Amino acid sequence: MRTRKIISIIILLILAGGFILTFSQIPFGKDKINVAHYYISKGIEETGAVNIVTSVVLNYRGFDTLGEVTVLFIAAIGLGAVLFTEKRVQKHASKSKDDKTKKASLILRTGSNLLFPLILLFGAYIFVHGHLTPGGGFQGGAVIASGFLLMYLAFPKQSINKKSLSVVESLSGLIFVGIGLFGLIFSGYFLSNFLPKGIPNTLFSAGIIPIIYIAVGFKVGFELTSVIDDLLGRGK
Amino acid sequence: MVNPSLLIGLPLAFAFSIPLFGLISKKIEKYIPIIALFINMVISFMLIPQILKKPIVVSIGGWSPPFCINLVVGPLGILLATLISGIGFLVSIYAVSYIKEEPTEKYHILFLLLMVGAIGIVLTGDIFNLFVFFEILCISSYALVAYYKDKEGTEAAMKYLIQGSVGSSFILIGVALLYGFFGTLNMADIASRITSANPTYLFITLAFLITGFGIEAAIFPLNAWLPDAHSSAPSSISAILSGIAIKTGVYGVARMVYTIFNANSILLFIAFLGLLTLLIGEMCAFRQDDIKRLLAYSSIGQIGLIIFALGIATSLGVFASLFQIVSHALAKALLFLAAGYMIYRVGSKSIASLNGLGKKMPLTSFAFTIGSFSLIGLPPFAGFVSKLSIVYAAMQVKKPVFLAFIAIALIATIIEAGYFFKIVQNLYFKEGKNLDKITESSGYILIPIAILAILIIVIGVHPQFITGLLKASARELLERAGYIGWVLGGT
Amino acid sequence: MSLIYNWMYYIASGGLILIGMYIILVKTNLIKIIIGLNFIDTGVNILLVCIGYVKGRTAPIFSTSRINPTNVVDPVPQALVLTAIVIGVAVLALALSIAIKVYEHNKTLNVTKIRGLKW
Numbered sequence: 001m002r003t004r005k006i007i008s009i010i011i012l013l014i015l016a017g018g019f020i021l022t023f024s025q026i027p028f029g030k031d032k033i034n035v036a037h038y039y040i041s042k043g044i045e046e047t048g049a050v051n052i053v054t055s056v057v058l059n060y061r062g063f064d065t066l067g068e069v070t071v072l073f074i075a076a077i078g079l080g081a082v083l084f085t086e087k088r089v090q091k092h093a094s095k096s097k098d099d100k101t102k103k104a105s106l107i108l109r110t111g112s113n114l115l116f117p118l119i120l121l122f123g124a125y126i127f128v129h130g131h132l133t134p135g136g137g138f139q140g141g142a143v144i145a146s147g148f149l150l151m152y153l154a155f156p157k158q159s160i161n162k163k164s165l166s167v168v169e170s171l172s173g174l175i176f177v178g179i180g181l182f183g184l185i186f187s188g189y190f191l192s193n194f195l196p197k198g199i200p201n202t203l204f205s206a207g208i209i210p211i212i213y214i215a216v217g218f219k220v221g222f223e224l225t226s227v228i229d230d231l232l233g234r235g236k
Numbered sequence: 237m238v239n240p241s242l243l244i245g246l247p248l249a250f251a252f253s254i255p256l257f258g259l260i261s262k263k264i265e266k267y268i269p270i271i272a273l274f275i276n277m278v279i280s281f282m283l284i285p286q287i288l289k290k291p292i293v294v295s296i297g298g299w300s301p302p303f304c305i306n307l308v309v310g311p312l313g314i315l316l317a318t319l320i321s322g323i324g325f326l327v328s329i330y331a332v333s334y335i336k337e338e339p340t341e342k343y344h345i346l347f348l349l350l351m352v353g354a355i356g357i358v359l360t361g362d363i364f365n366l367f368v369f370f371e372i373l374c375i376s377s378y379a380l381v382a383y384y385k386d387k388e389g390t391e392a393a394m395k396y397l398i399q400g401s402v403g404s405s406f407i408l409i410g411v412a413l414l415y416g417f418f419g420t421l422n423m424a425d426i427a428s429r430i431t432s433a434n435p436t437y438l439f440i441t442l443a444f445l446i447t448g449f450g451i452e453a454a455i456f457p458l459n460a461w462l463p464d465a466h467s468s469a470p471s472s473i474s475a476i477l478s479g480i481a482i483k484t485g486v487y488g489v490a491r492m493v494y495t496i497f498n499a500n501s502i503l504l505f506i507a508f509l510g511l512l513t514l515l516i517g518e519m520c521a522f523r524q525d526d527i528k529r530l531l532a533y534s535s536i537g538q539i540g541l542i543i544f545a546l547g548i549a550t551s552l553g554v555f556a557s558l559f560q561i562v563s564h565a566l567a568k569a570l571l572f573l574a575a576g577y578m579i580y581r582v583g584s585k586s587i588a589s590l591n592g593l594g595k596k597m598p599l600t601s602f603a604f605t606i607g608s609f610s611l612i613g614l615p616p617f618a619g620f621v622s623k624l625s626i627v628y629a630a631m632q633v634k635k636p637v638f639l640a641f642i643a644i645a646l647i648a649t650i651i652e653a654g655y656f657f658k659i660v661q662n663l664y665f666k667e668g669k670n671l672d673k674i675t676e677s678s679g680y681i682l683i684p685i686a687i688l689a690i691l692i693i694v695i696g697v698h699p700q701f702i703t704g705l706l707k708a709s710a711r712e713l714l715e716r717a718g719y720i721g722w723v724l725g726g727t
Numbered sequence: 728m729s730l731i732y733n734w735m736y737y738i739a740s741g742g743l744i745l746i747g748m749y750i751i752l753v754k755t756n757l758i759k760i761i762i763g764l765n766f767i768d769t770g771v772n773i774l775l776v777c778i779g780y781v782k783g784r785t786a787p788i789f790s791t792s793r794i795n796p797t798n799v800v801d802p803v804p805q806a807l808v809l810t811a812i813v814i815g816v817a818v819l820a821l822a823l824s825i826a827i828k829v830y831e832h833n834k835t836l837n838v839t840k841i842r843g844l845k846w
Contacts, residue, residue: 004752004753005753007752008748008749008752008753009749011748011752012745012748012749012752015744015745015748016741016745018440018443018444019737019741019744019745020741021436021437021440022413022437022440022441023734023737023741025416025417025433025434025437026413026416026417026778027733028732028733028734028736028737028777028780029732029733029780029781029782030781030782031781032416032419032778032781032801033419033781033801034418034419034420035302035303035419035420035421035422035425035803036419036801036802036803038303039303039787039802039803040787040796040799040802041796043787043802044789046299050788050789050790051787051788051789051790052787052788052789052799052802053786053787053788053802053805053806053809056802056803056805056806057806057809057810059297059304060297060299060303060304060305061304061305061364061365061803061806062296062297062305063296063297063305063360063362063365064305064364064365064368064806064807064810065810066248067356067365067368067369067371067372067810068368068809068810068813068814070248070251070349070352070372071368071371071372071375071813071814071817072813072816072817073252073349074346074349074372074375074376074379074817075375075816075817075818075820075821076820077342077345077346077379078342078346078375078376078378078379078380078821078824079379079820079821079824080339080342081339081342081343081346081379081382081383082379082382082383082385082390082393082821082824082825082828083824083827083828084338084339084342084385132790133788133790134786134788136809138809138812138813163259166255167255167256167259169255170252170253170254170255170256171256173252174249174252174253174256177245177248177249177252178249180241180245181245181249183297183298184239184241184242184245187298188239188298189294189295189296189297189298190239190241190245190294190296190297191296191297192297192298193297193298200789201789201790227820230824231820231823231824231827364807364810368810368814371814371817371818375814375817375818375821378821378825379821382825382828385828386832387832387833390825390828390829390832391829391832391833391841393825394757394822394825394826394829397818397821397822397825398751398760398761398764398822401764401818401822402748402751402764402767404814405744405764405767405768405771408771408775408811409744409771409774411807412771412774412775412778412804412807415775415778415803415804415807416778419801421803
């Protein structure tokens with residue numbers, strides 16, 4: 001144990017030395033923008049989104065986001081695969097659990113009934129307005145999943161229909177890839193922004209960005225919900 | 237012209253649609269990876285002649301590089317993409333009857349996404365995108381290693397996950413440092429400006445990136461996860477991990493060292509590391525009595541040989557290294573697939589339990605023999621040509637160090653021959669116990685095994701089928717000005 | 728003062744990465760190791776954000792006319808951090824699920840007591 005500590009402290013010292021030598025070369029707070037100048041100056045005109053981060057995430061670097069959505073999909077599927085249990089065993093386990101789990105308190109139940117639709121609405125607002133205000137599909141999806149988590153806490157016995165969750169997940173993933181392939185057909189580039197850009201700073205603008213963000217919002221929200229569901233030990 | 241972005245887009249679409257097909261019928265899902273990877277293989281074969289004439293650079297989203305992500309499909313990219321989709325296609329045929337444990341639907345999704353990750357890594361021209369695809373590959377393989385949910389599998393997956401995600405964090409630190417200095421993420425753009433940074437900064441950044449990719453490539457001393465993960469995964473996944481996943485780590489190291497950093501000064505160190513990995517892998521393999529662990533350690537040894545040849549850094553050396561990548565991918569996939577089914581029939585992973593299988597499963601055992609002879613480097617198999625060219629390349633350098641190196645590498649090969657001959661001898665000449673009920677493998681198992689064995693012999697007898705592509709790929713790695721020119725235009 | 732100002736965020740990010748590495752190398756509880764992985768992720772994300780920061784500028788969202796292109800920070804690192812956070816969440820979720828299975832098989836989370844394979 002002791003030698004392990006000494007070795008690890010030596011490794012950490014080497015790492016720390018590396019950090020000091022490299023960080024001192026990157027001046028903090030100075031303007032070092034290079035490629036991003038293009039995004040800042042041309043972004044609104046070329047993508048129609050006033051939120052430049054969104055236009056970078058979904059247009060200039062849209063391929064990363066496709067990968068990112070895929071990573072989350074893998075996590076949800078992988079979680080399902082690792083925690084998969086046969087149905088028969090599952091029923092037995094849940095029966096014994098039922099005796100132990102108490103009902104949630106009245107305040108929690110009433111409060112979450114009241115809050116749940118509002119949370120969903122807020123999540124939807126965040127991902128629909130991703131190209132106008134801070135936020136977007138991932139943030140909105142996380143908010144939606146938190147609403148579902150609240151419902152799980154308030155009503156531990158009820159569970160969501162996993163099949164519909166997985167259908168929404170795959171459909172929204174397909175929409176994202178499909179838009180990419182449509183871009184390839186219409187303008188020759190995968191994931192290109194082939195729809196009309198509209199007037200910037202209005203809801204119906206920025207071409208494919210809102211559509212993708214709505215799909216991403218649904219996908220992330222339902223994926224995180226199914227992750228919560230799996231981790232609660234409900235299985236299929 | 238076929239757009240190379242289809243190579244990534246189509247399998248991704250198929251992977252997303254597997255749950256929908258699962259609603260229609262439970263029987264369709266296992267054929268989807270076969271269809272997707274077959275289409276991929278056909279597309280990549282169609283692209284090869286075009287790319288040999290002129291590499292294709294496609295932008296994603298329609299802006300010119302460096303302002304958007306672009307795929308750079310050079311000879312090296314298409315070589316590895318063809319290899320990945322070809323082996324993936326064969327392994328997915330194998331999986332049709334091999335994978336029976338539920339939830340099979342999730343297995344097929346994860347498998348297809350693993351292939352997407354590997355293809356993305358070798359085709360992308362953007363360093364952050366490389367990281368994202370690397371994560372796709374890693375995360376799906378963590379989940380697949382734990383697929384059987386048994387004691388060993390979950391433990392190995394945990395170990396792999398911890399080391400792998402430290403590695404990917406290191407890659408991300410390296411990417412952040414590169415962006416902090418150069419303000420761009422396009423690999424060609426970074427490569428063209430690399431001289432403007434100071435050497436210490438570059439060295440530390442490169443160290444982060446090589447450590448990160450080295451964990452996936454299992455270069456000594458970062459190889460602790462590999463034997464466990466490769467031996468406790470389902471055999472089809474072991475074949476993919478050994479045949480393809482670790483090669484993407486090697487690709488990452490090669491791309492960083494040659495194209496981006498142009499770091500000629502550390503090449504000797506890399507050759508030395510490779511040699512160390514080779515020796516340690518082969519010596520550990522010699523002591524194993526579990527067949528899958530033995531194959532996993534032998535993979536470490538072979539990766540060491542590949543890295544060693546990369547470190548030679550002459551055009552012949554890089555050519556030999558790429559040839560070794562191809563021949564090892566074919567042979568190791570074959571060995572894992574054949575051994576996997578023998579284990580399935582016998583019910584035990586120990587080498588002693590395979591005694592006498594040569595009479596009961598003649599075709600599978602014969603294929604296993606071909607694979608192991610190719611790994612040792614016997615003619616007329618593919619491994620012979622690749623090992624011979626590595627030796628030849630090292631002799632040509634005319635530095636005394638390399639002569640010593642090649643002597644050590646030959647000793648390692650002798651060790652390798654020792655344990656493989658022992659297994660093959662046991663297969664054929666020892667009497668086994670309780671073998672009465674064992675029969676030959678079924679069609680879905682034999683087809684991929686047979687195709688791999690035939691490929692090994694064909695490439696061994698007629699290496700000229702692939703040498704053109706391999707030479708062009710070696711040129712792509714060594715002439716970085718050419719790579720920068722393809723992407724940014726001009727030279 | 729300016730020294731602290733210039734180094735504060737770098738120290739935070741480097742410190743988080745080092746703490747995470749220390750946890751992974753020394754601690755034996757599996758959950759703690761997973762928390763260590765998350766420390767590293769957070770540290771790298773902070774590093775990315777401070778690389779993109781420019782003193783005195785605002786977020787690159789042109790929703791009002793008061794913001795002009797010379798007055799915003801670098802948008803690319805923020806996009807990268809968004810991706811990196813999601814990847815971190817994915818790894819974390821998968822790690823926890825595998826840890827659940829490891830616990831079911833071994834009835835312990837102490838990695839030195841899990842003897843099936845060498846650690």
